[in-house]
Amino acid sequence: MKKNPDTRVPFYKLSALRQALLLTLAFAGVLLLASFFAHQEFQEEFEERIRSELNLRFAVISEEIDINGFQQSAYPDTGTAQVFFLQSPDHPLNSLFKRNGFFRGDRITHETERFHGRQLFSRWSRRHKEYEDDDDDDDEDGEKGKPHHHPRGPGFKLHDDDWMYLVRSTDEGRLVIGTNMGRQELFTEILLQTLLVTGLSTVGISMALGLFLGLRTQKRINAISSVLQRVAGGDMTARLNRAAGGDDLDRLAQSIDDTTARLEILLHQARNFSANIAHDLKTPLTHLRIRLEKTMTRLTAEDTGSGDIGLALEQADRIIAIFDAFLRIAKLEAGTTKASFTPLQLDEIAQEIFCIYEPVVEDSKRSLKLEKSPSPAIEGDRILLIQMLANMIENGLRHTPQGSELTLVASRSELGLRDTGPGIPAEERDKVVQPLYRLEKSRTTEGSGLGLSLIRTIAELHGAELVLSDNEENGGQGLFVRARFNQNQSSYKNFN
Amino acid sequence: MDQACPRHTPLNSTHSFKALQMKILLLEDDKEIGTWISDGLSQSGHVVDWLENGRDALVAANSYSYDVLILDRMTPELDGLTVLKSLRAAKNTTPALFLTALSDVDSRVEGLHAGGDDYLSKPFAFSELEARVIALGRRNVQTMETEPTALVAGDITLDLLRHSCIRQGQKIELNPKEFRLLESFIRARGRVLTRNMLLEKVWDMNFDPTTSVVETHVSRLRSKIEKPFGDTVIKTIRGTGYIFEEKS
Numbered sequence: 001m002k003k004n005p006d007t008r009v010p011f012y013k014l015s016a017l018r019q020a021l022l023l024t025l026a027f028a029g030v031l032l033l034a035s036f037f038a039h040q041e042f043q044e045e046f047e048e049r050i051r052s053e054l055n056l057r058f059a060v061i062s063e064e065i066d067i068n069g070f071q072q073s074a075y076p077d078t079g080t081a082q083v084f085f086l087q088s089p090d091h092p093l094n095s096l097f098k099r100n101g102f103f104r105g106d107r108i109t110h111e112t113e114r115f116h117g118r119q120l121f122s123r124w125s126r127r128h129k130e131y132e133d134d135d136d137d138d139d140e141d142g143e144k145g146k147p148h149h150h151p152r153g154p155g156f157k158l159h160d161d162d163w164m165y166l167v168r169s170t171d172e173g174r175l176v177i178g179t180n181m182g183r184q185e186l187f188t189e190i191l192l193q194t195l196l197v198t199g200l201s202t203v204g205i206s207m208a209l210g211l212f213l214g215l216r217t218q219k220r221i222n223a224i225s226s227v228l229q230r231v232a233g234g235d236m237t238a239r240l241n242r243a244a245g246g247d248d249l250d251r252l253a254q255s256i257d258d259t260t261a262r263l264e265i266l267l268h269q270a271r272n273f274s275a276n277i278a279h280d281l282k283t284p285l286t287h288l289r290i291r292l293e294k295t296m297t298r299l300t301a302e303d304t305g306s307g308d309i310g311l312a313l314e315q316a317d318r319i320i321a322i323f324d325a326f327l328r329i330a331k332l333e334a335g336t337t338k339a340s341f342t343p344l345q346l347d348e349i350a351q352e353i354f355c356i357y358e359p360v361v362e363d364s365k366r367s368l369k370l371e372k373s374p375s376p377a378i379e380g381d382r383i384l385l386i387q388m389l390a391n392m393i394e395n396g397l398r399h400t401p402q403g404s405e406l407t408l409v410a411s412r413s414e415l416g417l418r419d420t421g422p423g424i425p426a427e428e429r430d431k432v433v434q435p436l437y438r439l440e441k442s443r444t445t446e447g448s449g450l451g452l453s454l455i456r457t458i459a460e461l462h463g464a465e466l467v468l469s470d471n472e473e474n475g476g477q478g479l480f481v482r483a484r485f486n487q488n489q490s491s492y493k494n495f496n
Numbered sequence: 497m498d499q500a501c502p503r504h505t506p507l508n509s510t511h512s513f514k515a516l517q518m519k520i521l522l523l524e525d526d527k528e529i530g531t532w533i534s535d536g537l538s539q540s541g542h543v544v545d546w547l548e549n550g551r552d553a554l555v556a557a558n559s560y561s562y563d564v565l566i567l568d569r570m571t572p573e574l575d576g577l578t579v580l581k582s583l584r585a586a587k588n589t590t591p592a593l594f595l596t597a598l599s600d601v602d603s604r605v606e607g608l609h610a611g612g613d614d615y616l617s618k619p620f621a622f623s624e625l626e627a628r629v630i631a632l633g634r635r636n637v638q639t640m641e642t643e644p645t646a647l648v649a650g651d652i653t654l655d656l657l658r659h660s661c662i663r664q665g666q667k668i669e670l671n672p673k674e675f676r677l678l679e680s681f682i683r684a685r686g687r688v689l690t691r692n693m694l695l696e697k698v699w700d701m702n703f704d705p706t707t708s709v710v711e712t713h714v715s716r717l718r719s720k721i722e723k724p725f726g727d728t729v730i731k732t733i734r735g736t737g738y739i740f741e742e743k744s
Contacts, residue, residue: 042525222529282597286619290532293622318620321704328703338603353675355701360712396709 016214024207032204035195046184047164051102054166057177062170070173081181082108082163087173097167099178104164178304220249223257227490236264281323289316320455325454332384332457344385346485350410353389359395363407365402368393372410378485380462385415388458392417392481395451400478407473409482415464416482418471423479429468461481517632518563519703522546523553523579524595525571529618534567534621537629548576557583562590563633566625567612569596569603577610578586584611591632594624604702621737627688649682650742652721652729663721673698681730681740690737714738 059085061075062267068074075083086094097103162181167174230238238260242253292313299309354370361368389408396406400421407418424432432452456466464483471478512603520537524530525548545560547553551573557565565583567576574582580592593609593614604615614628647654651731659675661668670678680689680697691710695701699709718730731739 084605226712282618286526287528289621290528291621294532315651317621322705324617355671356709356713358702358707359716363708364713383702386701390701390703390705394724397707480589 018216020210031199082178084176190282341379346375347372347410369407413485418480420478518542521562521568565592
């Protein structure tokens with residue numbers, strides 16, 4: 001029975017997997033980029049809002065101060081908002097906020113005020129830093145700050161909060177309004193989490209979906225390729241049977257089916273054609289033979305000479321033999337003859353044919369030897385291989401002079417015959433395997449001119465290559481014709 | 497090599513084997529071939545019912561008892577293959593021989609699968625057909641017997657289990673193919689075995705070699721079983737084949 005060559009592709013080579021991976025990577029990339037920009041945009045927008053909120057509160061508070069004067073108790077530190085009013089130039093925060101504007105940094109505490117004085121803030125810094133109680137007056141020094149280097153004196157760690165302060169002068173002093181930016185971080189975190197969750201699920205889903213769709217497509221493609229393989233192997237009845245009008249793959253399947261159907265018809269026609277020729281020609285040939293045989297019988301009975309009729313009958317039989325050989329090759333080549341493959345030992349077949357032909361060759365005043373080495377079983381059609389070897393030997397007998405030596409060779413992967421005859425010129429070797437081609441000098445010998453091409457056809461049916469070469473064992477004199485079998489035998493089954 | 501021109505020799509008149517009177521059904525739509533076969537077989541003493549279409553042949557085969565069926569593969573109404581398939585389905589075991597213009601191995605296998613017992617491709621020599629038909633008729637009789645462990649033909653004994661051959665008390669060494677050849681001859685004693693029948697039976701060759709494979713091997717066999725005894729048990733029928741005649 002026919003076994004399909006293994007069509008399975010390793011998992012990592014599946015184009016479905018590759019497509020899904022590629023898509024997922026692309027998705028993930030886009031998502032990362034989108035997250036980055038979204039984050040940026042979000043932060044800017046958030047800061048903008050905080051600033052306008054601080055502006056608004058400044059307007060409200062400064063108005064209250066105008067009316068009621070500043071009471072610190074009216075503006076307690078809520079943990080999310082702070083208000084200071086720097087009325088006297090001695091206020092420690094004055095050294096901190098030397099200018100009006102927005103500042104960003106750590107939360108101001110009493111300690112800050114106490115130790116203040118110095119640059120504690122790094123403007124617009126997003127990072128929380130450890131500051132030291134430094135005498136340095138320089139505004140920018142904080143930027144360089146020496147983190148992890150603890151101060152002399154009671155250093156302190158500022159809160160891990162991120163604050164924004166608005167410092168603006170009023171008529172009576174400078175108002176500092178701060179607000180906790182912690183919410184921004186929370187929102188950022190939520191945003192990032194959301195992005196992460198949607199991102200991961202998108203990646204997962206696109207991977208799974210891509211793989212699912214890809215594998216489904218792959219399955220359909222596999223179905224198509226297995227049908228094509230069956231067709232290539234000669235099974236013209238293989239069909240995909242997809243509904244018409246589906247997607248592109250369905251349409252491809254449909255056209256493959258159409259093509260195969262067409263091929264089947266053509267093949268059937270060709271087959272019928274040769275069967276018809278066989279029938280049409282064989283009927284008159286049969287009639288001819290019957291007439292000749294009847295005449296022959298009558299002449300024999302009457303005991304008059306039957307020489308010419310005998311020769312005519314002989315010629316008729318030769319025509320029939322050539323015709324049969326031709327049809328046989330045609331049918332084998334068309335793949336319409338189903339060879340029955342069974343496990344065979346090449347050396348055993350050679351032994352068998354040797355036993356059949358050894359006396360025949362000996363009677364013809366030539367010698368036949370057998371050179372065999374144990375061979376593993378190959379799949380083959382016994383009757384056809386015997387016919388192939390028989391043809392090799394009969395060719396050898398026909399084209400070698402008496403006294404020649406024929407050697408039947410069977411090895412692991414070869415089946416062939418060496419002779420010590422005149423050989424075939426290298427440039428003629430391709431042609432001699434064509435049907436009906438004969439070397440000029442062999443025109444005079446008997447034979448159908450089909451021997452080598454039948455040998456080739458049978459060899460090819462077994463996935464073997466027919467090789468013609470000089471007989472090197474005999475110093476290059478003579479012909480070595482052999483079928484070289486494919487050790488792993490991948491193609492023979494195609495014909496089965 | 498013998499002049500290879502087969503000719504029809506009325507077998508039962510020239511050879512002294514007990515002629516089998518057989519009732520034969522012939523399905524053949526070609527008038528010329530039909531007449532030729534039917535006349536030839538009648539001359540040999542058989543009764544031939546010749547029908548030209550498959551349906552009539554099926555009816556006839558179901559109504560009467562025949563010894564052998566000769567069926568052409570391509571016939572009107574019902575082809576020979578279908579006729580035989582129907583007969584075999586109805587447990588009709590009459591031996592059948594297919595005639596066909598399709599000579600490839602395929603149709604041969606197809607015919608044998610359908611229940612055919614032998615197969616002959618056109619054109620053929622009449623003697624080939626007759627030898628095969630007689631062999632088939634014989635087979636019908638022989639299937640009644642149980643398979644023997646030894647074959648005895650006159651002074652020759654073949655031990656089928658030990659693959660040994662003894663003639664007049666003398667052991668004769670035969671190689672496996674020679675043994676099989678002699679076995680075929682003895683089983684068919686008194687009947688003609690054609691070259692092609694031997695090729696198929698003994699060497700599994702379903703094609704006609706252009707060389708004298710059969711002649712060579714028969715002559716080797718003869719040199720072993722005849723020469724030391726100075727007589728002839730295997731007779732050559734020129735252009736057709738051989739016949740084994742037992743000596744007591």
